[in-house]
Amino acid sequence: MYLNKIEQALNENITKMAERIDNYSTKGCIAKERGDRELEIMIEKLQSQTLLTLQSLQDSRHVLVELKRAVHSDLFFDRFKQILQLQLGESEKRLIILYFVDKILVSPERPLQEMYRQNVFESFGLHPAGQSTES
Known part of the structure; x- marks a missing residue:
């Protein structure tokens, strides 16, 4: 992780x-x-x-x-879902989806299901201290 x-x-x-x-x-x-x-x-x-x-x-x-x-x-993801559903505008939701959602499952038998990335922090390009950002 x-x-x-x-x-x-x-x-x-x-x-x-x-x-x-x-x-x-x-x-x-x-x-x-x-x-x-x-x-x-x-x-x-x-x-x-x-x-x-x-x-x-x-x-x-x-x-x-x-x-x-x-x-x-799971407090992080529960709160994240609550904010996503209740407190954000459309443009903010698009940004959240861009950074945190890996895929969305759509099925006629089930409601829409978001699959969040396993490593949500990696998408920010953060590197642990002491690790070079150069290739």
């Missing part, structure tokens, strides 16, 4: 940021022992920036977990 790939990339980046913070901490201690205040300040700035990045990645992972929970509980 596409969300699992994003989660894996997030986890890898979180691990890298945590390792980078530890590395900066070690280098900061060495700079302090040597009395190099300028290097120590620079390392503290890098460590602070990396900590902000780490917190952002952790927040993103939390949002992703909630999104996965909604997708797996």
